[in-house]
Amino acid sequence: MAIGPLTGIIHWPGRAYASADNRFYGLCRSCTTEHIWRGVISHYHRGPREWARPRRRPARTTCRLINPEFNEEMILMFLRPLSLLICCASLTVNAADTPWRLGPSLGLPSSLSLTGQHRMRYETLDGQFRNGRAGGDQALMFRTSLLAEINFDRFRIGVEGLDSRAALADAGTPLGNTDVNPLDLLQAYIELPVADLFVNGSNSTLRGGRMTIDLGSRRLVARNSFRNTINTFTGVDWQWTGPGQDRFRAFYTLPVQRLVDGSPLDNDPEFDRQDTDVQLWGLYYAPARMPWGDPGEVYLLGLHEDDSADLQTSNRDIETMGIRLYRQPAAGRFDYQLESIYQFGESRDTTAAMDVTDLDHFAHFQHAEVGYTFASPWSPQLLLQYDYASGDDRGGDGDNNRFDTLFGARRFEYGPTSLWGAFGRANLSTPGVRLNLKPAEKLSAFLALRGFWLADSDDAWTTAGIRNPAGSSESFVGAQVEASLRWDIIPKSVQVELGGAYLSAGDLMTGANKGDASYFYSQWVLSF
DSSP states (O other): OOOOOOOOOOOBBTEEETTOOOOEEOOOESSSOOOEETOOOOOOOOOOOOOOOOBBBSSSSSOOOOOHHHHHHHHHHHHHHHHHHHHHHHHHHOOOOOOOOHHHHOOOOOEEEEEEEEEEEEEEEESSSTTOOEEEEEEEEEEEEEEEEOOOSOOOEEEEEEEEEEEEEOSSSSOOOOTOEEEEEEEEEEEEESSSSSTTTEEEEEEEEEOOOOOTTSSSBOOOOSSSSOOOOOEEEEEEEEEOOOOOEEEEEEEOOOOOOOGGGGTTTTOOOOOOTTTEEEEEEEEEETTTSSOOEEEEEEEEOOOOSSSOOOOOOOEEEEEOOOOOOOOEEEEEEEEEEEEEEEEEOOOOOOOOOEEEEEEEEEEEEEEEOOSSTOOOEEEEEEEOOOOSSSSSSSOOOOOTBBBBBHHHHHOTTTTTTOOSSEEEEEEEEEEEEEEEEEEEEEEEEEEEOOOOSOOOOOTTOOOOTTOOOOOOEEEEEEEEEEEEEEETTEEEEEEEEEEEEOOOHHHHTOOOEEEEEEEEEEOO
16 A cells, blocks of 8 residues: 655635645735745655745735744745655555554564654634634644653663644634644653452552543543643552452642743753642542443542742642443443542632632532444444533622533533634533534544533633623524544554534624634644
8 A cells, every 4th residue: 555645635715726736825914915825735855845925915914924934934844854754654554553652663672662643733723712802813733752662571661752733823822732733742651560450350650650540431540542742640550450340549739830931832851740739639430330231430530739930820729529330332222421520629719829719619510422333334423411510609609619520521522612612611501412423434523513601691701701791691602513524544653634623603692793704724634
């Protein structure tokens, strides 16, 4: 199996497109100047390109492209080695599409594992919905990770580096440390396996150092997948699995603060660090089966914060307890998932140094879904879903009732994050329907529709920073349609994904002078 050279396949009407000669054409977000970007998406074997003279239309405003020469060099710097790696991978796979891996190709000993991943994603947003922002945005996101693991007789050492960068953005793009985290240490741990602890036939591992964590449904603690940066923690994590597949987990960590030197636009690295004044711990138990035969889990998490000289927090001192019951989907049967989470403790309204008022924190989140997978071509799975995350009902009453999702992921429920990120797990009431499809062995797709209401109209649409004006109590934010198509060109090695979301403005948005919004992305992932 062979893969041809990279070609420009990004297409977004009125924004960007690729021509027959593989030049990438783009329209600036705030002007009508048409720039021809030679070689940005081009054949891997072509030589260096120069910017063509722009073909100008009558400009309405000033072009917002920042330093195009810098952007081109950055893009080419990543595209050339990426193209080469894809070609190498395609030439080394056999007829069975065996994944290509870096370690065996380098002839490394079996005790040393070396794997990595490079992802490049172009994103464009039209109709900015965030408060205080207008127009559209675009960005080219790069995320590269490399993991090395050394296995000894009694323990394992792992080190993983991460480089997360953004290009094609400007001063009006809402970039932060969830998008950019260049050249940093994601994981560095020692892992000790222990057999037959407490019960014969059990297995457990004790991991210490810097690490990523996926817990349960990933709604509260997650290793981020779609987002360009990844949560990581410094501490200890113990996992135990009994002979009957009952699982127990306990961890105590310091969440790592992602840092960038200066503006995220500059992609200048600064080493991440943890603060002893921010602590996250957790206890988790998952029996193999509940009495009625399906799996489940219960957990208790604690987050404790204090302000320090280098970090301002909302002084959260909260415990989060929850239970999840579910049945895995299978052809020809119903599946379901129920999760109920409650939070209690103390927190503050803001992270401002002048905010010293501790509020009683009580909040909750509820998730319910039921699905059915049809035993038919394309394996369609139809899901009905509902989420409720509490909001703060009355300001100034000494209470904080807004749910806090801690370090959880949200892309799998509420749409893409990154430049989009329209909805989070706070102050929302959202029913939805979703259709998952498997058109072919290497193709998967989904289509989802959700309506979004504020759980409490006195609180904000948190991700957009929009509130009802005085005297108004609108709660309908809007309806979002989302779709995605993923093609595993070489399974577990080369993947292409296209997707997007469209938000039809509701009463809350129109009352804030916001209209419909749309988002599109195309991404390439190489695992090696």
